[in-house]
Amino acid sequence: MRFRRWRLVAVVCLVLCALTACSTAQAPSRAPHPSPVSDVHAFDRFYDQKLVWGDCAPYATNGQSQDAFRTPGVECARLTVPLDYARPQGQTITVGVLRHKASDQTDKIGSLVMNPGGPGGSGMEAAAHLVQRVSGNAIGLRFDLVGFDPRGVGASQPRVHCLTDAERDAERQNDLGDGTSPGSAAAWAAQAKDFAGKCVQRTGADVLANVGTRDVVKDLDVLRAALGEKKLNYLGYSYGTQIGYSYAEAFPANVRTLLLDGAIDPSESQADSLVGQGNGFNRAFGMFAAECAKHAGCAIGQDPSRATQTFTDLISPLRNNPAPAGGGRKLSYDDAMTALVEAMYSQQSWPLLNSGLNLLRAGDGSVLMKLADGYYDRGADGRYSSLQDAYYAVRCVDNPRVTDPGAVEAIHQRMLTAAPFLGGGRPDEGEPDVCGAWPAASTSQPHHPTVPGLPPPLVISSTNDPVTPYQAGVNLAGDMGGGLLTYDGAQHTAFLHGNQCVDVNGLAYLVDGTLPPPGTRCPT
Numbered sequence: 001m002r003f004r005r006w007r008l009v010a011v012v013c014l015v016l017c018a019l020t021a022c023s024t025a026q027a028p029s030r031a032p033h034p035s036p037v038s039d040v041h042a043f044d045r046f047y048d049q050k051l052v053w054g055d056c057a058p059y060a061t062n063g064q065s066q067d068a069f070r071t072p073g074v075e076c077a078r079l080t081v082p083l084d085y086a087r088p089q090g091q092t093i094t095v096g097v098l099r100h101k102a103s104d105q106t107d108k109i110g111s112l113v114m115n116p117g118g119p120g121g122s123g124m125e126a127a128a129h130l131v132q133r134v135s136g137n138a139i140g141l142r143f144d145l146v147g148f149d150p151r152g153v154g155a156s157q158p159r160v161h162c163l164t165d166a167e168r169d170a171e172r173q174n175d176l177g178d179g180t181s182p183g184s185a186a187a188w189a190a191q192a193k194d195f196a197g198k199c200v201q202r203t204g205a206d207v208l209a210n211v212g213t214r215d216v217v218k219d220l221d222v223l224r225a226a227l228g229e230k231k232l233n234y235l236g237y238s239y240g241t242q243i244g245y246s247y248a249e250a251f252p253a254n255v256r257t258l259l260l261d262g263a264i265d266p267s268e269s270q271a272d273s274l275v276g277q278g279n280g281f282n283r284a285f286g287m288f289a290a291e292c293a294k295h296a297g298c299a300i301g302q303d304p305s306r307a308t309q310t311f312t313d314l315i316s317p318l319r320n321n322p323a324p325a326g327g328g329r330k331l332s333y334d335d336a337m338t339a340l341v342e343a344m345y346s347q348q349s350w351p352l353l354n355s356g357l358n359l360l361r362a363g364d365g366s367v368l369m370k371l372a373d374g375y376y377d378r379g380a381d382g383r384y385s386s387l388q389d390a391y392y393a394v395r396c397v398d399n400p401r402v403t404d405p406g407a408v409e410a411i412h413q414r415m416l417t418a419a420p421f422l423g424g425g426r427p428d429e430g431e432p433d434v435c436g437a438w439p440a441a442s443t444s445q446p447h448h449p450t451v452p453g454l455p456p457p458l459v460i461s462s463t464n465d466p467v468t469p470y471q472a473g474v475n476l477a478g479d480m481g482g483g484l485l486t487y488d489g490a491q492h493t494a495f496l497h498g499n500q501c502v503d504v505n506g507l508a509y510l511v512d513g514t515l516p517p518p519g520t521r522c523p524t
Helices: 063-068 123-134 138-142 165-173 182-203 213-226 239-250 270-292 304-319 333-343 347-361 366-376 387-398 405-418 431-436 470-480 500-512
Strands: 074-082 092-100 110-115 143-149 232-237 255-261 458-462 483-487
Touching: 063 123, 074 123, 074 213, 092 123, 092 213, 110 123, 110 213, 110 239, 123 138, 123 143, 138 143, 138 500, 143 213, 165 333, 165 366, 182 387, 182 405, 182 431, 213 232, 213 239, 213 387, 232 239, 239 255, 239 470, 255 470, 255 500, 270 304, 270 333, 270 347, 270 405, 270 431, 304 333, 304 347, 333 347, 333 366, 347 366, 387 431, 405 431, 458 470, 458 500, 470 483, 483 500
Parallel strands: 110 143, 110 232, 232 255, 255 458, 458 483
Antiparallel strands: 074 092, 092 143
């Protein structure tokens, strides 16, 4: 599991209304220096740069981005930033940026910068996918929609790179067990050490040391200035909410609006967040089982109380006999669990999951493999995005390391208890193991943010979000002095996913900063 990027779920409808309140864009401000340096002009070359926009095709890194970057009207550029903000005269790197201009340039409010989460999700791809959805509403009419690939991700250079495509495929087939036996625990630890070593070898220790959220928000402020914006308008989903509240802490005077959907609790430890995700996915599985039981042909039966055991019995044979999945590939036990987790992100994926489980019963693993590939961001061409590698690189420097093997195992035991539907597999892909072996020191730690004077953000939280629990949104809104919009639904993130109530409130906030009345709830 991971703080997953915003999901491009199917949409029933979008609000096609343009709200009329406006704001005038102003010249960019000189921000506080991102890091203490002796030369007060050390960052001028970054803040004063002009973006050179052009064709997005050269920015594509795989089949998914190639398709996304064919969206009509999008243009791309590279933003130059320091690799290490403590050494602004040293090595530089680039951040990929995609833009679609507002259709009404005369009444434009400014740029709306968005990030879909992950960590490791491509903001460029996500923004390109959003273009059609926002066409005709307040965002498409009055904002330049901007997506960026955070440092180390996607089109940004250099990109975090740990495993080859072939190595990632092989890892998915490698069943190391649940880690409860000495041999299994040792195998997980060895794989984590090998993974971390390959990340250093193929990415560079200096890049890994400076790839965390601490540095991403500094890049975001440089981007704000390069876009010509005095104040930032920001839309963050899932991990993107962490970028948003971290930016607000670093540059509170440079914020106009922050819409944070699917919030991460900034005060929560890495272990507690993983356990919380386990609880969330387990709750979503129970809801899936209850809904499935109402229909004939439910792959896990008509008795929801037996759903966990039925699912476990169905996928357990895959440990020794992976199922054919087409194209010479085999569906492993871990891939079957990953397919289930992928489907829990949205109720709209539940019918596909049920179909895949029924096909697996007949010996066909192809549908479940497609779901698992979606989770890992593997394209039809067999190429993976940088999502997985960048995920670990960011998570492991954003949180204090846990190196004691006993403490790591205690985290795993808590997670397995929280998510019994996973049938004894490790639901976190070994994150505590990997981060325990990570070569770079942490650059952040859990805390309660305090940002006096910040314009109130809008936090959207779904009551049955399996990834980022509802209470996390409540806590973040309270910490930031913001408004809370509750969505009564079982999916991860809600804004621009087709709920008219959510979209109307979100659009009103972005246009003129109007928060919904306290206690506002949006039904499914």
